[in-house]
Amino acid sequence: MNDTIDRAINAYLGALHVIDPLRLRFWDSRGATTTQLRVMYLIREMCQPSTGELAERLGIRPATLTGLADRMERSGFVRRWTDAADRRVVRVSLTDEGAALLDEVAAAGRAYLGAIFERMGPQAREELSGALERFVETAAAVESVVSEGG
Template sequence: MNVSGSGDPERERLIAAVTATEAELQRTLARGQSPLFDSGLTMQQLRVLLLLGADGPHAQSELAQALAVGLATVTGLVDRLVRRGLVARTRDPQDRRVHRAALSDEGRDLLAGIQSAGQERRRRLLGSIDIDALRGLAIGLDALRAALEADIR
């Protein structure tokens, strides 16, 4: 099914409506209270924490590759996260030249708090939606997930 640039007026109207709603949701969420916004983390620092939280310890060169930045940039990011107590840096036991970064207990706690607050808010909001609208949202999100998976292959 060709969806991008299809010229279907209804599809284009719906895409514009979804895009506008997403933008409004982002603006509204940014004004709210959240451990994420209260953390003082930059987006790149958050990405480092999320990578370490999802995949475990990384060599700094692996982080640089995953973030598509240079090693010097990652070194600075990790340095700041180490100073904040969110990341611990160690030498790789197999190759002492390699520095590995891992979440500290404080880093794990911060990520858990951010995720928990987000899940609780999402659950509360979804619980307030009419059941038919919730069914439609579930179907739409499944379709979006499938499109994303197809897009990254």
Template sequence: MQATLAASRALMGVMARSMASVLDQITLPQFRVLVLLSTSGALRTGALAERSGVHASTLTRTADRLVRGGWVRRLENPLSRREVLIELTDAGAALVREVTERRAAEAAEILSRLSPEGREQVLAGFEAFATAAAEPTPQDLLVLGA
């Protein structure tokens, strides 16, 4: 368990450094919403709340802040005019790309310090951990209703 906690702290450090330049603009929960939208496309508020693990009312407040910041926009659902979709703006997509690229660069640099066998073991461990945590893959997020 100690190794898991140590790795978790290291990953939190990578995440914090990758977001350091944007934390004055957006919170971590708001960024999570942007990441979900970047992988799934426009979503209904209820579906986005479910995937975010929050109540719909909490997601509505988060979306309000993201709309004001120019990171997302609300759209009328073409399939049901009573429903509203939330969609990432170009600015929101750019923010997700920027943070993800920084995170990937630092992770690659850290992994480069390992032997090829060590890298394979770590990557296999990450995949197993993500599966056990039921973290949806980008492909899973593209399935309607997932």
């Protein structure tokens, strides 16, 4: 690898080191684990998935998801119910508390990043925005090539 690639990787990892500890502390203060938050984001995205669909998307066994869902239900983040159309299917959705937690996580992250970006100044923000937009576009292109087996 060349020096500019190493520098970019180190800058990216440094940015993650700034953001991740804050997020972890915030989640912990709300009684949620990173795994639970990942599941809640997927539930929101998938809109009332079955537990089987959710386990498949997460790449885990249904029994593992059942234990996780039990804990999340006890914490008040999700609710489960039997599908009226097929009683063999159990569906899961966010409770108001679970949805509020995801909204709080997003708001706290935006506030923290906003404070950082405010201190950077307009020119640095513009440069960073352009670089991050190119990063996202390039990552999508690389992901497309990788997923096609190329």
